[in-house]
């Protein structure tokens with residue numbers, strides 16, 4: 467048995483997992499993402515400490531590193547990440563220099579899509595869109611059986627204008643991400659209810675229980691997502707749209723309003739199935755481990 471470490475650098479947390487070659491998650495750990503770490507130094511230090519800790523349990527063959535934003539994947543560079551405040555940062559090589567273990571590098575969303583394509587909710591679909599909804603929102607576009615990213619620039623659907631009212635990390639306002647991300651939903655609920663620190667999980671439970679404020683916030687967020695989906699469907703004609711990330715735990719509470727909107731608005735377009743990610747919020751970890759093992763295989 468061989469082992470890899472899957473590292474997912476998110477806007478708020480760095481989630482890491484020790485994964486074996488049968489894709490069993492052996493151990494996990496979470497650390498806060500260093501704030502405003504524009505040189506990447508603190509982030510690399512945090513990840514190196516995590517890898518060192520896992521290496522005490524098992525010998526590590528490779529590390530999978532996934533990050534959000536616009537990337538140059540072959541170069542190992544983050545071109546831009548609004549949430550991490552990175553610009554043209556050679557994060558893969560910085561990490562490799564610190565740990566001296568091969569590092570597979572990819573986009574957080576496309577990595578999760580790899581898991582869903584190979585063995586999950588998008589398996590067998592030639593055309594699919596994978597949308598994890600967390601602190602940020604982006605999409606992996608599966609077109610004619612391949613994940614397409616236009617050199618890492620494509621898929622930043624969080625910044626589609628859905629005519630929303632909130633300011634966005636990209637500097638504009640009205641973006642999907644500012645209306646439908648977990649962060650956006652928590653903020654909107656806080657603004658409308660006056661209650662601070664309510665998680666999206668608590669909010670969708672309130673929706674199920676019939677709470678009026680939570681329902682209003684939820685309807686706004688799902689309506690914005692539905693409008694973005696309408697645009698994507700018109701352009702890309704996916705057979706299935708798979709939702710992952712933290713918000714996908716809401717299941718049908720999340721899917722139904724989007725499906726109802728699409729049923730009422732689509733005319734000539736091919737109607738896609740709407741599904742929750744097979745791997746749920748773990749798709750990123752499994753996909754990341756798959757890419758790290760690809761690297762191990764390629765080196766043999």
Ligand SMILES: [Zn+2]
Nearest residue numbers: 625634636641
């Ligand atoms: Zn934006």
